[in-house]
Amino acid sequence: MRTKTGSLEMNKKTYNAVVYLLLGAGAFLMIFPFAWMFLTSFKTVSESMQIPPRILPVEWIRDNYQKALNSLPFVNLYKNTVLLIFFRVACAILFSSTAGYAFAKLKFKGKNLLFGIVLVQMMLPSQIFIIPQYQMLANLGLTNTVFALVFPGLVSAFGTFFLRQSYMGIPDEIGEASYLDGCNKWQTFYQVMMPLTKASMAALAIFTAVFAYADLMWPLIVNTDLKMMTLSAGLSTLKGQFTTNYPVLMAGSLMAMIPMVILYLFFQKQFIEGIAMSGGK
Amino acid sequence: MGKNKTKRLNSEGFWGYLMIAPTILGLMMLNIYPFIKTVILSFSSTKAFGQYEFSGISNYKEMLGNAEFWKATWNSIYFCILTVPVGVFISLLVAVFLNEKIKGRVIFRAIYFLPMVVAPAAVAMVWKWMFNTEYGIINEVFGIHVNWLTNPSIVLGTCAIVAIWSAIGYDAVLLLSGIQNISGSYYEAASLDGAGKIKQFIHITLPMVSPTIFVVVIMRLMASLKVYDLIYMMVEQSNPSLTSAQSLMYLFYRESFVAGDKGYASAIVVWTVLLIGFVTAIQFWGQKKWVHYDV
Numbered sequence: 001m002r003t004k005t006g007s008l009e010m011n012k013k014t015y016n017a018v019v020y021l022l023l024g025a026g027a028f029l030m031i032f033p034f035a036w037m038f039l040t041s042f043k044t045v046s047e048s049m050q051i052p053p054r055i056l057p058v059e060w061i062r063d064n065y066q067k068a069l070n071s072l073p074f075v076n077l078y079k080n081t082v083l084l085i086f087f088r089v090a091c092a093i094l095f096s097s098t099a100g101y102a103f104a105k106l107k108f109k110g111k112n113l114l115f116g117i118v119l120v121q122m123m124l125p126s127q128i129f130i131i132p133q134y135q136m137l138a139n140l141g142l143t144n145t146v147f148a149l150v151f152p153g154l155v156s157a158f159g160t161f162f163l164r165q166s167y168m169g170i171p172d173e174i175g176e177a178s179y180l181d182g183c184n185k186w187q188t189f190y191q192v193m194m195p196l197t198k199a200s201m202a203a204l205a206i207f208t209a210v211f212a213y214a215d216l217m218w219p220l221i222v223n224t225d226l227k228m229m230t231l232s233a234g235l236s237t238l239k240g241q242f243t244t245n246y247p248v249l250m251a252g253s254l255m256a257m258i259p260m261v262i263l264y265l266f267f268q269k270q271f272i273e274g275i276a277m278s279g280g281k
Numbered sequence: 282m283g284k285n286k287t288k289r290l291n292s293e294g295f296w297g298y299l300m301i302a303p304t305i306l307g308l309m310m311l312n313i314y315p316f317i318k319t320v321i322l323s324f325s326s327t328k329a330f331g332q333y334e335f336s337g338i339s340n341y342k343e344m345l346g347n348a349e350f351w352k353a354t355w356n357s358i359y360f361c362i363l364t365v366p367v368g369v370f371i372s373l374l375v376a377v378f379l380n381e382k383i384k385g386r387v388i389f390r391a392i393y394f395l396p397m398v399v400a401p402a403a404v405a406m407v408w409k410w411m412f413n414t415e416y417g418i419i420n421e422v423f424g425i426h427v428n429w430l431t432n433p434s435i436v437l438g439t440c441a442i443v444a445i446w447s448a449i450g451y452d453a454v455l456l457l458s459g460i461q462n463i464s465g466s467y468y469e470a471a472s473l474d475g476a477g478k479i480k481q482f483i484h485i486t487l488p489m490v491s492p493t494i495f496v497v498v499i500m501r502l503m504a505s506l507k508v509y510d511l512i513y514m515m516v517e518q519s520n521p522s523l524t525s526a527q528s529l530m531y532l533f534y535r536e537s538f539v540a541g542d543k544g545y546a547s548a549i550v551v552w553t554v555l556l557i558g559f560v561t562a563i564q565f566w567g568q569k570k571w572v573h574y575d576v
Binding site: 031135189254 | 296301507
């Protein structure tokens with residue numbers, strides 16, 4: 001008996017060591033590209049191409065950042081990206097909250113049919129909408145604007161679906177009680193029910209922000225003026241200018257990714273749980 | 282009483298329509314109309330001055346007779362084959378390990394999840410650098426000379442490695458929440474019976490977490506079939522191995538916004554939607570064989 005527990009404990013120890021080893025090796029592989037990006041961004045071109053490669057730069061030069069800043073209007077790119085994210089998130093939260101609540105808690109004719117429209121949109125890949133969406137903007141002369149960036153995300157089918165789930169989880173009695181307390185329909189929604197979905201709204205906001213920030217095809221299509229691009233789209237044009245000058249490309253990439261990574265470091269738990277919550281639909 | 286009730290119902294209907302109005306009108310304008318328009322466009326050809334003319338199935342005929350189109354279709358499917366099974370398997374392993382009661386699991390989770398918050402454009406950029414034939418760190422470390430991005434038979438595999446690397450953290454977090462829902466008593470019972478970790482994984486974890494695996498597989502399949510940004514960034518349009526890496530959505534982008542043939546491009550995107558629908562339907566049909574919803 002004693003030997004059996006002993007061997008089990010031994011197994012447990014070996015097992016934990018193996019888990020650490022594998023997780024550690026994996027973590028190294030996850031971190032390494034970013035570390036390499038960072039190190040390369042401070043090297044000279046010839047240093048970056050040295051064989052065998054040097055890990056650390058001889059001298060930590062900042063020229064690459066200067067070059068990236070000179071060839072890309074980073075201030076505009078940051079501004080456009082922030083505005084895109086702000087309006088996408090605001091629209092998603094506002095319109096999806098009202099619609100999600102109505103679909104979950106209110107009775108009206110044609111509700112199921114109308115909710116079907118929401119579901120259809122969720123099923124279809126966004127590319128099937130892109131050409132007509134682009135044509136609408138082009139006909140109105142609205143390309144190369146912040147509005148153009150936000151346009152396909154003015155309303156969110158996914159957000160509606162997601163917040164509807166969240167409102168369905170709130171017992172009807174809470175709404176009825178506030179109604180008896182003298183709240184009207186709007187107050188019941190805005191002052192009583194909506195605050196109860198805070199966690200879901202945060203998840204939706206993070207999810208919307210991360211995907212707006214990552215999106216590449218739409219910003220590339222509607223805003224061809226460099227000053228009106230997002231960070232992602234701007235970065236893809238940098239590639240054309242500095243085909244093999246990787247230190248500059250790495251400096252540009254690092255500047256494009258750093259704001260989101262800093263936010264992530266601070267709100268790591270909210271990011272992971274928010275995105276996981278949205279993905280587990 | 283009866284009158285009051287009607288009044289209340291009326292007001293509920295009023296609020297209902299008012300509250301869904303922005304979303305429904307938005308979806309009509311941004312999705313329903315464009316969807317119909319794209320389908321119509323796929324049956325039209327471009328005339329002078331941006332006009333369109335009904336041209337029957339000529340776009341589809343042209344598409345089905347085009348070798349580049351079939352290559353792109355195969356590339357999209359092949360990309361799924363390369364990324365989905367391996368990616369989901371690795372994510373599952375990571376999830377199982379992250380579920381162990383070990384120190385620093387929160388930090389590990391954060392590290393694995395990191396690529397999710399970095400724009401694919403930046404991710405592709407650094408991997409392109411590491412995969413560089415002459416000076417890339419990967420060829421240097423292994424002392425090899427592989428043309429990762431210009432060899433037509435390797436290039437899609439290279440993109441697949443980056444795609445898997447990018448998605449592991451996200452998929453692992455989803456799978457982890459599925460694993461955490463499994464009651465600990467199953468494992469206690471199993472270890473009393475002397476079942477080792479591997480047996481527990483095969484007989485408890487795998488079947489119990491299969492609904493989550495199914496969700497992840499479906500999501501990954503859909504995302505892989507419409508992959509665009511990563512390949513666009515890794516393999517530029519001047520790359521000689523472009524046709525070996527070009528996915529359907531990359532071809533769609535080039536036809537519609539580079540070549541400007543919106544009718545033909547619409548046919549490609551309609552085809553892609555049908556393909557995604559078909560693959561998803563197969564998955565839903567096949568899930569009966571391996572997904573356990575009981576308990």
